[in-house]
Amino acid sequence: LELRCHAEEIGAFRHAPSPPFRILHSLPSFAERDAYVRSLYGLYGAVSFTGWANRFLTERDLGKGDFKGAKVVVVPDARRVSDGTFAALAAFADKGGTVLVDGREALTKDQWGKIVPSRKTALGKFRLFADASSKSRFAALADALTEKGVVPPLDLRTSSGGRPFGIMWRTARTSAGEDVAFIANLSRETVELSVPGCWNDVLGGGASVPSALKMKPLDLIVMKAARPAGVQSIGK
Numbered sequence: 313l314e315l316r317c318h319a320e321e322i323g324a325f326r327h328a329p330s331p332p333f334r335i336l337h338s339l340p341s342f343a344e345r346d347a348y349v350r351s352l353y354g355l356y357g358a359v360s361f362t363g364w365a366n367r368f369l370t371e372r373d374l375g376k377g378d379f380k381g382a383k384v385v386v387v388p389d390a391r392r393v394s395d396g397t398f399a400a401l402a403a404f405a406d407k408g409g410t411v412l413v414d415g416r417e418a419l420t421k422d423q424w425g426k427i428v429p430s431r432k433t434a435l436g437k438f439r440l441f442a443d444a445s446s447k448s449r450f451a452a453l454a455d456a457l458t459e460k461g462v463v464p465p466l467d468l469r470t471s472s473g474g475r476p477f478g479i480m481w482r483t484a485r486t487s488a489g490e491d492v493a494f495i496a497n498l499s500r501e502t503v504e505l506s507v508p509g510c511w512n513d514v515l516g517g518g519a520s521v522p523s524a525l526k527m528k529p530l531d532l533i534v535m536k537a538a539r540p541a542g543v544q545s546i547g548k
Contacts (some may be wrong), residue, residue: 336385
C-alpha cells in the first residue's frame with residue numbers, strides 16, 4: 313500500500329542517471345557458458361553497490377565504436393570475442409579508458425574458439441581483477457571510477473569515509489523535477505552511513521533523514537530531497 317501511494321517516486325527509478333561504466337555482453341562467449349554466466353552474474357551483483365544502475369555494452373555497440381559514454385568497461389569471463397571487439401577495447405584503453413577483466417582466459421579467443429596469440433601484448437593494457445570475490449570486484453571498480461574523478465549523484469559513504477559494500481542505492485528525478493533516492497542494506501551487518509544533503513523519508517511519513525543513518529540488514533529507505541529554495545539538485 314505504501315508503494316502504491318508513492319508510485320511517482322518509485323517509478324522514477326526506471327530512469328536513473330546513466331552510469332559511467334558498462335558491462336560487456338558477449339553472445340559468442342555463451343559457447344563456454346559456465347564460466348561466462350557465473351562471471352557475469354557475479355560481476356552484476358558486485359557492481360550493483362556502486363550507486364549507479366547497471367547497463368551493458370554489446371559487441372555490436374563496440375563494432376560501431378559506441379561506448380555509451382562509459383569511462384570504464386567491465387569484461388566478464390568472456391573467452392570468445394571477435395577481433396573487432398578486441399580491437400575496440402584496446403583502442404578504448406589507448407585513449408585513456410579503463411578495461412577491467414574477470415578471468416585470465418577472458419578475451420583470449422576469437423568468436424570460433426581459436427586462441428589468438430597476437431592478443432597477448434594488448435591484454436597488458438587491461439586490468440585483471442585480483443580474484444573472483446564480490447568485494448574485490450567492487451573495490452576494483454570503485455577505485456577505477458575514483459581515478460576518473462567520478463562520484464555517484466548521491467555520494468554515500470560509511471561512517472569512516474569509505475565506499476559502502478553491500479549497500480545498494482540509486483538516485484532519480486520525478487517528472488515534477490524532485491530528486492529521489494533509495495538505500496537498501498543488503499549486507500548481513502548493521503551499518504552507519506553518511507548521507508549528504510537534506511532528505512525526507514517518503515515511506516516514513518516525511519520525517520527528516522539523519523545525515524548519520526544507521527541501517528540494519530534488509531532495511532530500506534526511500535527518500536525525497538528537501539532543499540531550501542535555490543539549492544542545486546543532486547544529479548541529472
